[in-house]
Amino acid sequence: MPVGFGGQVLHVPDDRTGGFQVIWKPATKVVGVPYDTPVAGYRVNTVNTLRLWAARADQEFDFQLFNGGDYLRAVEAKNASEVISKVLYPNDSFEQGRELRLKQEYFFVACSIHDIVWRYSKQHKDFSRFSEKVAIQLNDTHPAVAIAELMRVLVDEHRMEWEEAWRQTVAAFGYTNHTLLPEALERWPVSLFQRLLPRHFEIVQEINRRFLREVMAFFPHSPSHVGRMSIISDGHGHEREVRMANLAVVGSHSINGVARLHTDLIKSHLLKDFCELYPERFNNKTNGVTLRRWLYECNPALSSLITETLGDDGWVTDHRRLAALEPAVDEAEFRSRVRAIKLENKLELSKLVFSLVKQRIDPHSIFDVQIKRLHEYKRQHLAALYAITLYLRAKRGENVHPRTFLFGAKAAPGYRRAKLIIKLIHSIADIINQDRRQSAVRVVFMPNYRVSLAERIIPAADLSEQISTAGMEASGTGNMKLAMNGALTIGTLDGANIEIREAVGEDNFFLFGLDADQVLARRRERYEGKSALEGHPLLAEALQLLRSGFFCPEERDIFAPLVDDLLGYDQYMVLGDFASYERVQDDVDKAYRAADEWTRKCAFNIARMGGFSSDRTIREYADEIWSVSPCVVPEPRDPALGGHSDHDPI
C-alpha cells in the first residue's frame, strides 16, 4: 500500500460536476507491506488473520547521489521511511508532539483503511452498505486520524458526497476511551499536523466547521461549549492543537469506557458536554481477560482441579460454567486442594525469585503482590510505605505474620518520579532484607516485568494490590487475572475493582480508602498530606527515616523531594489514604492466620470471576456496537481432500 506524507493540496475545477476536485500531491511516499499472522481459535476449525504493516522505502536509494559520491545521503530517504515501523513508543501516556509518532499513527491507519476499502469494493458496486459490512473500533485515540483518512478516501478518491460519506463513516466507527488522565489525551500542534497531513487537516477543519454549527444550535447561548468542544483548540496564546479525543467522539456512533465507574466519569466529567449532545452514543464495556491464558495456561494445577470438580473442561470456552464450582467451596477436601496448589505455586515462584534476584523468600509468608506499570496514581509508594512501617513493627518484636512484598513494574523512560519510586523499592529491600533484627518482612523487586513473568507470579499470589487513587484507574485487568487465580484483593473503589467486589462478595475483598467523590472533594479543599501525621507517629517515623537517608546511605537526600511532595498537596492522596490502608492490611494479617477461612475466600474468588472473561466482553462489543452475530464454524475438512477454506482472508 502506498502512503503519502506532506506536499500540496490542489483544488481544481471539475467540468463533470461543476464543483471542485481535490488532489493531494504528497512530497514523500512510503510503501506499507502487509505481514499476516494466523490466529488460531481454541479447539475450533477457524483461523483469523492479524494483518500488521511494515514501512519500506519506495526506492532503494538515490542513484544520482550515489554516483556523485554522496553515499550516506543516498540511503537517507530509505532510512527515514523504514524507521516508521521500527520503534514502539514505550510510554503509557501520550508523547508530547513527536513527529515520528504522528507519522506512525497515520502510516498504520492509511494501510488498514486502504485495505478495508479495497476488500469491501471487491464485493460491492457502491458504498451504500459500507457501515453495514464494516466496523472499525478505535482502540484509544492513537488511530483516530482514521476518521479523516476514510473521509478522504471516500470523498476525494471515490467522489462521494460529503454528507453520505460522513453518515457511513460515523456509522462504521466506534471509540473506546482508556484513560481519564488529561496528560494522556493526544493533542497535535496544528503546524505539525498540517505540514505532515495537509489534506487531512482541511478535512478535520470541515468536520469541525459542520460540528460547531450543531453545537451552536444545541447550546445556543454558550460560547464556552464551542471553545471546549471544538476539535481544533483556539490556542489562547499557545499554539492551536488538534484534539484527537474530540475527533474520535464526533466521528463515532459509539463511545465506551472500560469499567462502569470509568464510563460514569466519562459521562459526568471528561466528555460531559459531548454526552449532553449525543447521550445515545455513550455506553460501557467492562474489560475482561482471556481465561485460556490467565487461568488454563498459566495455572495448570488449579485448572485440573476445576476440570475435575466440574466433570469436564467446558469452562475453558464457557466462562459461565465456573459458577458451578460454588457448592465445592463448602467441601473441606476442595479447599485443602486449593490451598495445596497455591502453596506449590508459591514454592515454584520462590525458586524463580532466587534465580532472578538471589533472594530467599518463605513460601509460607503472605505473598503480597503489586505488578503493573509504574505510575504515581497506581501508588506503588503507598505499598512501599506500608512495608516500611511493618518492618519497624517487626523489628520491635510485634507479632506480624511473615510477609513478602513482591513488586514488578516498568516506568516510562522520561518519567523521573516513577524511576525514583523504583529506586525507593530497591533501597528499602536492601536495608530490610539484610537486617538481622527481624525476618518477617521481605521486599523483592522483580526485574523486567512482562506478560511471561506475570504468568509465573499470578498463580502464586495471596494478596493482589489494587490501590490506585479512586477515579484514576480506568479499569485494570491485572486485578481480574489475580482474583481468578485465587488471590484476595486489597483495593480502592476504582475501575473494575468495584465490579469485582460485587461479583466475589464484600466479605471476600479488602476495601479501603477514599472513593472518587471524596478524592475530588479533598482536592477542592487543597488537602495536604501532613495532616495525616497527626496521631500517627509510626507513619511520621517512616517518612522521617526515608527523608534522613536511612534507606540510602550513599545518597542521603535522594528521597527528600518525594517525601516533601507527599506531605504537601498530593493529588494522589497517598498519605490521606494511609491510615485506612494500614487498618485493612492489619485485617489481612489476621485473616491470613485463619487458613481455612482464607482459602474459602480464595475459592469464592475463583468460582465468581467468570464474568471477567474477555469472551463476555467481546460478545458485548459484537452485539451492542458492531451488530455482528456469531457465525457457524464449518466442520473440519479432511486435509487429504485439499481445497481452500471459505474463510480465506484474501
Ligand SMILES: *Cc1c(COP(=O)(O)O)cnc(C)c1O
Ligand atoms: C495485565 C498486565 C498489565 C495490566 O495491569 P494493571 O494492574 O491492570 O495495570 C500490565 N502489564 C502486564 C505485563 C500485564 O500482564
